[in-house]
Amino acid sequence: QLHLKESGPGPVKPTETLSLTCIVSGGSIISSTYYWAWIRQSPGKGLEWIGSIDYSGSINWYNPSLQSRITISADTSKNQFSLSLSSLTAADTAIYYCARHKIDGARFDPWGQGLPVTVSS
Amino acid sequence: DIQMTQSPSSLSASVGDRVTITCQASQGIAHYLNWYQHKPGKAPKLLIYDASNLDAGVPSRFSGSGSGTDFVLTISNLQPEDMATYYCQQYDTRLTFGPGTTVTFK
Numbered sequence: 302q303l304h305l306k307e308s309g310p311g312p313v314k315p316t317e318t319l320s321l322t323c324i325v326s327g328g329s330i331i332s333s334t335y336y337w338a339w340i341r342q343s344p345g346k347g348l349e350w351i352g353s354i355d356y357s358g359s360i361n362w363y364n365p366s367l368q369s370r371i372t373i374s375a376d377t378s379k380n381q382f383s384l385s386l387s388s389l390t391a392a393d394t395a396i397y398y399c400a401r402h403k404i405d406g407a408r409f410d411p412w413g414q415g416l417p418v419t420v421s422s
Numbered sequence: 423d424i425q426m427t428q429s430p431s432s433l434s435a436s437v438g439d440r441v442t443i444t445c446q447a448s449q450g451i452a453h454y455l456n457w458y459q460h461k462p463g464k465a466p467k468l469l470i471y472d473a474s475n476l477d478a479g480v481p482s483r484f485s486g487s488g489s490g491t492d493f494v495l496t497i498s499n500l501q502p503e504d505m506a507t508y509y510c511q512q513y514d515t516r517l518t519f520g521p522g523t524t525v526t527f528k
Binding site for chain 1: 423454456458460463464465466467468471472477509511513516517518519520521522
């Protein structure tokens with residue numbers, strides 16, 4: 302059974318860059334059927350798709366509202382993928398989830414447990 | 423961007439009730455809609471994909487319907503473990519979620 306788990310730093314400061322990693326176990330990220338994605342949920346708000354990537358990194362699909370600040374990459378040797386989010390502000394405080402979704406149909410399944418990230422000076 | 427709305431934003435119901443949650447898209451999205459259940463501190467769970475297909479292992483009391491701009495998630499015979507927030511998500515153009523509907527018990 303595929304399992305995803307987010308890892309990353311503790312609190313981060315405004316203007317810094319957030320780096321998160323999603324470690325995938327129970328299956329390979331090398332797939333022609335799936336993309337690998339990041340989603341977040343800010344306090345009191347709903348879910349926001351951040352972006353998705355294929356295993357090779359050749360296909361990047363980003364939320365236009367965040368596109369200028371994000372990079373998603375994949376490391377097949379470690380079976381993981383990562384998110385980099387620059388120029389942080391308090392508005393980036395959220396629970397960050399990683400998930401897999403089908404290329405055809407874009408349903409997120411499974412998801413990681415989520416990693417709380419606080420942006421504060 | 424396609425905007426998703428859900429109603430109600432929250433509801434209280436009793437065990438055994440039939441619960442209906444609606445999701446509306448700002449423009450037609452055919453059947454390109456999924457539903458998720460999210461409990462605090464847990465990973466969101468896929469319930470319904472492509473508007474009406476029950477994901478594997480999801481109890482049959484959950485069902486989905488609709489196409490175009492209007493969609494419905496129905497929980498028949500509500501159970502205590504169904505207390506959660508439910509989100510719709512469209513994938514017609516990029517990927518966006520509805521604001522969620524929180525189900526609590528009376």
